[in-house]
Amino acid sequence: MSEGRTRVVVVGGGFAGYNAARALRRALPRSADVEIVLVNRTDYFLYLPLLPEVAAAVIDPRRVTVSIPATLRGVRLALGDVTAIDPDRNRVEYTDPEGGTHTLGYDRLILAAGSVTRLLPVPGVVEHAHGFRGVAEALYLRDHVIRQVELAAASDDPAERDARCTFVVVGAGYTGTEVAAQGPLLTEALRRRHPVLADQRMRWMLLDLAPKVLPELDPRLSRSAARVLRARHVKVLTGTSVAEAMPDGVRLTSGETVAARTLVWCVGVRPDPLVSGTGLETQKGRLVVDTTLAVPGHPRMFAAGDAAAVPDVTRPGEVTAMTAQHASRQGTLAGRNVAASLGHGTTRGYEHHDLGFVVDLGGLQAAANPLGIPLSGFAAKVVTRGYHLISMPGNRVRTAVDWLLDAVLGRQSVQLGLIRSDAVPLDTTAPGSTGYPSERTGQGDGPTA
DSSP states (O other): OOOOSSSEHHHHHHHHHHHHHHHHHHSSSSSOOOEEEEEESSSEEOOOOOOOOHTSSOOOOGGGGEHHHHSTTTEEHHHHHEEEETTTEEHHHEEEEOOOOEEEOOOOEOOOOOOEOOOOOTHHHHHHOOOSHHHHHHHHHHHHHHHHHHHHHHHOOOOHHHHHTEEEEEOOSSSHHHHHHHHHHHHHHHHHHHHGTOOOOEEEEHHHHSSSTTTSSSSSHHHHHHHHHHHTEEEEETTTTTEETTTEEETTTTTTEOOOOOEEESSSSEOOOOTTGGOOOTTEEEOOOTSSSSEEEEEEEEGGGGEEOOTTTTSTOOOOSSSSHHHHHHHHHHHHHHHHHHTTSOOOOOOOOOBBBBBEEEOOOOOOGGGGOOOEEHHHHHHHHHHHHOSSSHHHHHHHHHHHHHHHOOOOOOOOOOOOOOGGGOOSSSTOOTTTTTTOOOOOOSSSS
């Protein structure tokens, strides 16, 4: 327990953690002697759903990063990566970006550590694939794609050109589908700038073991997304994945070998390993909580988002999905319930019906089903962008201006070379990896309305 002022520690600054800290601050009266400390490895909240547009050079990377100190006034930021939580002693240990170790006592804890990239035991994937969970990965992918096209333009070898102009995306969920849909628009713009590539095919492939793209969505929306992908000549291979990744290509589970220099890993997420390290009861890697988001047997501890197995009262026996929609709303409820546990407000249980899904497919295309109404094309695009602007806690005007400039002037596509390949490892939880280049603070595999 902390000394002096009551201290509430929030672990993680993603959708759940950011909203928890904001809701808690708003729920407490100004006279309350409560210190709110948010521990996060970056000083910003990452609006994960727009990362594909960063990778496709549609918007500036600063648009998806919202300053925590600037937007969460009254919340102290502890910059660092939490390494251990001791629920019996009410302590949190974390390491700052310079390697210093720190300990925080708490009177209440909100665990919102989020998720990390889900890895599969596929030979070569960790060494040759790159994930898509943070700004660094998005910037690296943008530079990498531009570099491959430019190197292809400089080569006289048709086989090398084909390999460099082949881009393989694994995972046809929200993120993978958006990356595969946005990618051809970028590479086509790049191809037009190199006359030597006038007849060169830009080949994008989307792989998934599921029988269709966006398997979580209404079949009509899945079909709409599939039509957009086909129109952009993306080769969708369902029931297929990568059997082996190599420096110069991939071997598919079908036995086919594809020569390529780009492998993007978007197969989904798993709860942050920090959760299992608490020693508390988990369900599929997520911390068991009750409907109020409190941890049974530990009344000072709450959890939300991808880190928590929150009972879904709308589907008895199930837990809520790992999506941004649930994480945001659970974070808000966690903040309010913590305030209630301190005598300010009323404790409530979590109950939320999905409001729908939005998937941005680039250009004028999108798929959405707000309030269960299936939309595609331009109408879905308007709904999708409107939803993102409403959901972002900052940078709305700047993001809208970037969208306008992209529509009028086209995208700026130069490689800046700021991110090295070894700075964005696929496995950020491996020993020796600090995790700082890749934010683990985002929630879920993609946006929901």
